[in-house]
Amino acid sequence: MKYDFDTVYDRHHTNCAKYDSGHTDDPDMIPMWVADMDFKTLPDIPEALSKRVSDGIYGYSTIPEEYLESVVGWMKRRHDFHVEKDWIVPTPGVVTAFHLAVEAYTKKEESVLVLTPVYYPFYRAIKNNGRRMVRMPLDLKDNQYTLDYKAFETKIIEENVKMMIFCNPHNPVGKVWTKEELKTIGDICKKHNVFVVSDEIHMDFVYAPHKHIAFYEVDPEYKNFSIVLTAASKTFNLAALQTSAAIIADEKLRNQFKKVKMSHSISDPTILGFIATTV
Numbered sequence: 001m002k003y004d005f006d007t008v009y010d011r012h013h014t015n016c017a018k019y020d021s022g023h024t025d026d027p028d029m030i031p032m033w034v035a036d037m038d039f040k041t042l043p044d045i046p047e048a049l050s051k052r053v054s055d056g057i058y059g060y061s062t063i064p065e066e067y068l069e070s071v072v073g074w075m076k077r078r079h080d081f082h083v084e085k086d087w088i089v090p091t092p093g094v095v096t097a098f099h100l101a102v103e104a105y106t107k108k109e110e111s112v113l114v115l116t117p118v119y120y121p122f123y124r125a126i127k128n129n130g131r132r133m134v135r136m137p138l139d140l141k142d143n144q145y146t147l148d149y150k151a152f153e154t155k156i157i158e159e160n161v162k163m164m165i166f167c168n169p170h171n172p173v174g175k176v177w178t179k180e181e182l183k184t185i186g187d188i189c190k191k192h193n194v195f196v197v198s199d200e201i202h203m204d205f206v207y208a209p210h211k212h213i214a215f216y217e218v219d220p221e222y223k224n225f226s227i228v229l230t231a232a233s234k235t236f237n238l239a240a241l242q243t244s245a246a247i248i249a250d251e252k253l254r255n256q257f258k259k260v261k262m263s264h265s266i267s268d269p270t271i272l273g274f275i276a277t278t279v
Helices: 044-053 065-079 094-105 121-128 149-158 179-191 220-224 251-263 271-278
Strands: 088-091 111-116 132-137 139-141 144-146 161-167 195-199 226-230 244-247
Touching (some): 065 088, 065 271, 088 251, 094 121, 094 226, 094 244, 094 251, 179 195
Parallel strands (some): 111 132
């Protein structure tokens, strides 16, 4: 199927956060503060949504089995990432999932580490939950970002870090972590009992010769102290449909996450979000 990547769409005055939120009044400035593409999504998606909307009944819905199968299938086909259906906890966005994870797996005033520079909602999830933020800067050498692993481990020990919110691939620097790098990070976190929240929402924006590797696929034991967050929203421009998934293999960890989600009455994504992801 051919897609149109040439047509320019004017998104002004469409309640578009990217253009209509007042970040700039300059009509010639291209806003790049948010990961929101200016192309239409796949034609199959609006067709499927239109069909569902035309039913005219918008009552309460359950999680479609097809949605779970789609997530499992996509991860396997695209990333050789094995996911079981019962590992999936639907959430209305990865930012919501950050907040839930911080509350579920850490306590007030405990330290949460991020590798900087990083996506700004990571900071909010830590501050909004009353946790202490620890920044570990990435090093820029020869136009490549790297992590000083010795300094990373020292920081974890000195700051008594309990959680790391990890960006894989890293936003905004564009770093694709290798299996060896992930193994080093994971083993350090395992050694010091640091829980890992791996944000993998940009996994589909990785190009040869690089390859995205899910944190779970590095070592089976990582499932005991980590969760993976993902969504179709960046890949297919579906952010407004508020659909994402927390992938949590360990049953105890999954139940902790669900408990916090329920305590805040956080709803599942809408049926339209499920359908868009399923397509």
